[in-house]
Amino acid sequence: xxxxxxxxxxxxxxxxxxxxxxxxxxxxxxxxxxxxxxxxxxxxxxxxxxxxxxxxxxxxxxxxxx
Numbered sequence: 001x002x003x004x005x006x007x008x009x010x011x012x013x014x015x016x017x018x019x020x021x022x023x024x025x026x027x028x029x030x031x032x033x034x035x036x037x038x039x040x041x042x043x044x045x046x047x048x049x050x051x052x053x054x055x056x057x058x059x060x061x062x063x064x065x066x
Contacts, residue, residue: 004012020028 016028017025
């Protein structure tokens with residue numbers, strides 16, 4: 001699709017650093033990862049992990065409530 005080498009990726013990273021700054025990069029990365037994850041779930045590409053999160057939530061929590 002795209003033929004990006006290491007030089008191009010470094011240039012893109014520097015531009016992103018200049019535009020957004022170092023402090024906001026974790027926020028942007030988290031939002032991008034969440035968006036990709038939601039897209040995969042909604043497009044049906046990740047059907048094995050579509051299980052209801054409430055099903056196994058109680059069985060894995062072994063801590064006593066405070």
